[in-house]
Amino acid sequence: xxxxxxxxIEVEVPDGTTILNAARQIxxxxxxxxxxxxxxxxxxxxxxxxxxxxxxxxxxKDPRPMPKLVASCVTPVQDGMVVENTTSEQVLxxxxxxxxxxxxxxxxDCPVCDQAGECDLQNFAFEHGVSTTRYQEERRTFEKIDxxxxxxxxxxxxxxxxxxxxxxxxxxxGDRVHGVLGRGDAAEIGTYIENIIDNDFSGNxxxxxxxxxxxxKTFRFKQRVWFTKPVNAHRDCPKCAGNVTLWYKGQDxxxxxxxxxxxxxxxxxxxxxxxxxxxxxxxxxxxxxxxxDRSSVISANHYELPVLNQSVIADLPxxxxxxxxxxxxxxxx
Amino acid sequence: MGRKLLTEHxxxxxxxxxxxxxxxxxxxxxxxxxxxxxxxxxxxxxxxxGLRGRGGAGFPTGMKWSFLAKPEGVPRYLVCNAxxxxxxxxxxxxxxxxxxxxxxxxxxxxxxxxxxxxxxIYIRGELLYVLRILEKAIAEAYAAGFLGKNILxxxxxxxxxxxxxxxxxxxGEETALLESLEGKRGNPRNKPPFxxxxxxxxxxxxxxxxxxxxxxxxxxxxxxEEYAKIGVGRSTGTKLFSACGHLNKPGIYEIELGLPVxxxxxxxxxxxxxxxxxDLKAVVAGGSSVPILPKELILKTxxxxxxxxxxxxxxxxxxxxxxxxxxxxxxxxDETTCIVRNTWSFSRFYHHESCGQCSxxxxxxxxxxxxxxxxxxxxxxxEDIDLLVSVAKQIEGxxxxxxxxxxAWPVAAAVRHFRDEFEWxxxxxxxxxxxxxxxxxxxxxx
Ligand SMILES: Cc1cc2nc3c(=O)[nH]c(=O)nc-3n(C[C@H](O)[C@H](O)[C@H](O)COP(=O)(O)O)c2cc1C
Ligand code: SF4
Ligand code: SF4
Ligand code: SF4
Ligand code: FES
Numbered sequence: 001x002x003x004x005x006x007x008x009i010e011v012e013v014p015d016g017t018t019i020l021n022a023a024r025q026i027x028x029x030x031x032x033x034x035x036x037x038x039x040x041x042x043x044x045x046x047x048x049x050x051x052x053x054x055x056x057x058x059x060x061k062d063p064r065p066m067p068k069l070v071a072s073c074v075t076p077v078q079d080g081m082v083v084e085n086t087t088s089e090q091v092l093x094x095x096x097x098x099x100x101x102x103x104x105x106x107x108x109d110c111p112v113c114d115q116a117g118e119c120d121l122q123n124f125a126f127e128h129g130v131s132t133t134r135y136q137e138e139r140r141t142f143e144k145i146d147x148x149x150x151x152x153x154x155x156x157x158x159x160x161x162x163x164x165x166x167x168x169x170x171x172x173x174g175d176r177v178h179g180v181l182g183r184g185d186a187a188e189i190g191t192y193i194e195n196i197i198d199n200d201f202s203g204n205x206x207x208x209x210x211x212x213x214x215x216x217k218t219f220r221f222k223q224r225v226w227f228t229k230p231v232n233a234h235r236d237c238p239k240c241a242g243n244v245t246l247w248y249k250g251q252d253x254x255x256x257x258x259x260x261x262x263x264x265x266x267x268x269x270x271x272x273x274x275x276x277x278x279x280x281x282x283x284x285x286x287x288x289x290x291x292x293d294r295s296s297v298i299s300a301n302h303y304e305l306p307v308l309n310q311s312v313i314a315d316l317p318x319x320x321x322x323x324x325x326x327x328x329x330x331x332x333x
Numbered sequence: 334m335g336r337k338l339l340t341e342h343x344x345x346x347x348x349x350x351x352x353x354x355x356x357x358x359x360x361x362x363x364x365x366x367x368x369x370x371x372x373x374x375x376x377x378x379x380x381x382x383g384l385r386g387r388g389g390a391g392f393p394t395g396m397k398w399s400f401l402a403k404p405e406g407v408p409r410y411l412v413c414n415a416x417x418x419x420x421x422x423x424x425x426x427x428x429x430x431x432x433x434x435x436x437x438x439x440x441x442x443x444x445x446x447x448x449x450x451x452x453x454i455y456i457r458g459e460l461l462y463v464l465r466i467l468e469k470a471i472a473e474a475y476a477a478g479f480l481g482k483n484i485l486x487x488x489x490x491x492x493x494x495x496x497x498x499x500x501x502x503x504x505g506e507e508t509a510l511l512e513s514l515e516g517k518r519g520n521p522r523n524k525p526p527f528x529x530x531x532x533x534x535x536x537x538x539x540x541x542x543x544x545x546x547x548x549x550x551x552x553x554x555x556x557x558e559e560y561a562k563i564g565v566g567r568s569t570g571t572k573l574f575s576a577c578g579h580l581n582k583p584g585i586y587e588i589e590l591g592l593p594v595x596x597x598x599x600x601x602x603x604x605x606x607x608x609x610x611x612d613l614k615a616v617v618a619g620g621s622s623v624p625i626l627p628k629e630l631i632l633k634t635x636x637x638x639x640x641x642x643x644x645x646x647x648x649x650x651x652x653x654x655x656x657x658x659x660x661x662x663x664x665x666x667d668e669t670t671c672i673v674r675n676t677w678s679f680s681r682f683y684h685h686e687s688c689g690q691c692s693x694x695x696x697x698x699x700x701x702x703x704x705x706x707x708x709x710x711x712x713x714x715x716e717d718i719d720l721l722v723s724v725a726k727q728i729e730g731x732x733x734x735x736x737x738x739x740x741a742w743p744v745a746a747a748v749r750h751f752r753d754e755f756e757w758x759x760x761x762x763x764x765x766x767x768x769x770x771x772x773x774x775x776x777x778x779x
Pocket of ligand 3: 157158159160161162163164165189205208209210211213214
């Protein structure tokens with residue numbers, strides 16, 4: 001076991017635990033945001049840099065601070081480590097910079113994006129970013145691509161978190177059909193369409209995608225998510241565990257997704273039959289309303305008054321708070 | 334005349350053949366190490382030599398070797414980094430194409446020291462002709478019993494392979510190189526774990542630059558202490574510099590570390606001064622990634638001491654008034670060089686070469702390039718200059734691998750030392766945008 005201090009709070013975790021997971025054990029507003037790490041996906045994390053934290057003391061043995069901020073999602077704890085997240089101005093400042101970087105080439109057209117309301121980037125930018133941009137150049141755009149009849153890829157919104165790549169590799173055993181082509185800001189998710197749609201678990205790439213880059217074509221533009229009601233349900237499925245969330249509008253099931261935890265992670269993958277074919281209430285045993293946590297606007301069922309985790313707001317650096325007051329978040333939708 | 338430890342025989346006719354190389358004392362270090370030394374004794378000599386990695390970071394090679402994990406029954410690997418793609422750096426290519434057996438010899442002796450039975454040379458994909466030269470040398474070494482099973486009857490086995498990259502600068506970063514060598518996309522890995530613990534195929538691995546490995550035979554032959562006598566302070570031995578730009582005699586020079594920069598640029602033994610009788614404006618001393626310095630600061634440190642070609646002296650003054658030795662790519666620019674244009678050019682390179690994994694580098698390198706493009710082409714604003722500094726700062730230190738820094742440092746340094754030239758590009762936008770236009774004012778220091 002290793003004992004660490006995270007934002008002044010002590011927690012004991014098994015050796016080898018990452019700093020991020022140690023923070024998640026504490027929970028609440030001190031947990032660093034994560035845009036690319038995804039617990040069930042091996043190799044994920046380290047890319048978006050949203051979760052950077054400051055290690056003020058490396059360990060009891062070597063209490064020197066680490067020279068650079070580290071990605072909390074891939075850095076293991078050491079006994080006696082002291083970590084600063086919301087208590088470090090530097091971290092909050094750098095995080096603002098990360099938001100800016102993620103947005104410079106992002107279309108920012110949430111009003112016409114299917115992910116709006118349940119978008120990690122939207123939440124991340126809202127909680128940690130500033131509302132203006134210094135970027136004047138043209139933004140990168142791509143054509144939309146259909147990955148079979150059920151999934152659509154819109155690279156323009158992609159933040160290259162690689163989650164779908166690992167999902168295709170590890171869950172949908174896609175034999176590397178969903179890798180990345182190209183380099184730098186010209187990199188894109190490449191896919192040999194035919195190979196992935198055949199797999200029963202390919203639909204999970206939609207759930208892991210933190211943004212509106214991979215979307216469910218059977219749901220696209222049917223309804224804004226905050227007007228739908230999430231309900232947990234299950235069925236006897238020969239292919240997967242059959243535990244899902246149904247998204248209702250009135251009596252109609254508009255879409256089916258895996259069940260996400262408070263960090264947006266699906267813990268049980270669902271098969272394409274459950275996701276795309278079972279859209280009648282009669283297909284399912286209903287368990288009850290799904291609890292949607294975090295700052296998501298879905299929980300408020302109202303997009304114009306985004307609900308923010310108050311404790312997160314309190315932790316924001318003054319400069320961000322001032323920014324927020326001066327430029328209240330856009331009223332979209 | 335400085336001593337030449339690596340390149341003494343470089344111009345000997347036929348030195349690329351086993352026979353001639355052997356006649357000039359080649360492969361002695363293999364005989365000495367395998368027959369009279371334990372692997373740890375070889376490591377000890379390298380430690381004593383004070384040799385520092387020639388790939389860019391200058392990390393002590395002996396220390397790196399002693400960090401190699403040695404779990405029982407698990408193979409270890411030595412991988413030679415021959416990806417050399419940094420703009421301004423072209424020393425390894427020369428060494429490998431002229432003296433292929435020196436690298437092969439170094440690989441054998443080093444592999445023995447590390448207990449590796451399989452080793453790789455990962456070579457830049459564009460250097461296919463050098464790959465052929467190396468393969469021929471390796472075949473000759475096998476034929477002569479210096480590679481393969483039971484080398485020189487010592488019981489030590491080694492297989493050596495050359496593997497070409499696909500033409501990506503990022504594959505010179507050691508963990509991207511290992512990914513690529515494994516047949517994957519060349520994305521740098523998150524560290525820890527470090528290669529010394531989990532490198533190639535998740536096995537303990539040492540990655541060393543060509544020139545670092547080429548220095549090992551010399552160290553083993555003459556002893557680490559002898560080697561350490563050359564150079565100054567913690568910069569021991571000799572180093573290859575590839576000199577290019579506006580010099581009378583660009584080329585590759587092996588120098589004893591500690592040579593004054595001024596002598597290197599102006600003496601006839603080395604670069605022979607600035608071409609066309611012009612004045613020197615600035616120098617990038619260690620490959621495109623290191624901070625640029627104006628003439629005044631490259632010839633003398635801020636304290637007025639002569640600047641020397643050594644790790645310590647080149648970095649004297651930190652990034653405020655100093656730079657880094659880096660990989661030894663020495664780029665000299667005369668008074669007709671436009672610093673903004675040059676910075677933009679470097680920036681284009683890093684934008685093109687970013688692997689795109691982490692957001693600050695993927696997005697930031699493109700942003701820097703676009704702003705620099707705007708400034709150079711007469712569409713810039715005064716705020717853009719601080720914007721460059723700010724974006725560079727947002728990248729620096731926040732990325733997976735040092736390519737982020739390599740992209741940020743040159744931009745930050747150019748603004749630091751040549752801000753007036755950037756401002757001129759805004760105030761005299763039309764003039765500055767003309768081809769060949771160069772700011773003639775006085776550059777401010779610091
Ligand atoms: C973007 C990037 C490119 C690099 N390219 C090279 C290279 O071409 N050759 C090289 O030897 N080292 C290169 N390096 C440094 C290597 O990561 C590594 O530090 C070096 O090979 C270690 O060898 P040494 O200790 O002998 O210097 C590069 C590093 C980065 C970040
Ligand atoms: S992906 Fe998210 S941030 Fe981007 S447009 Fe869609 S909702 Fe907005
Ligand atoms: S498509 Fe989505 S999941 Fe895939 S890399 Fe892009 S943002 Fe991540
Ligand atoms: S710093 Fe750049 S090159 Fe290095 S891993 Fe990140 S994106 Fe790739
Ligand atoms: S979540 Fe840690 S770097 Fe993306």
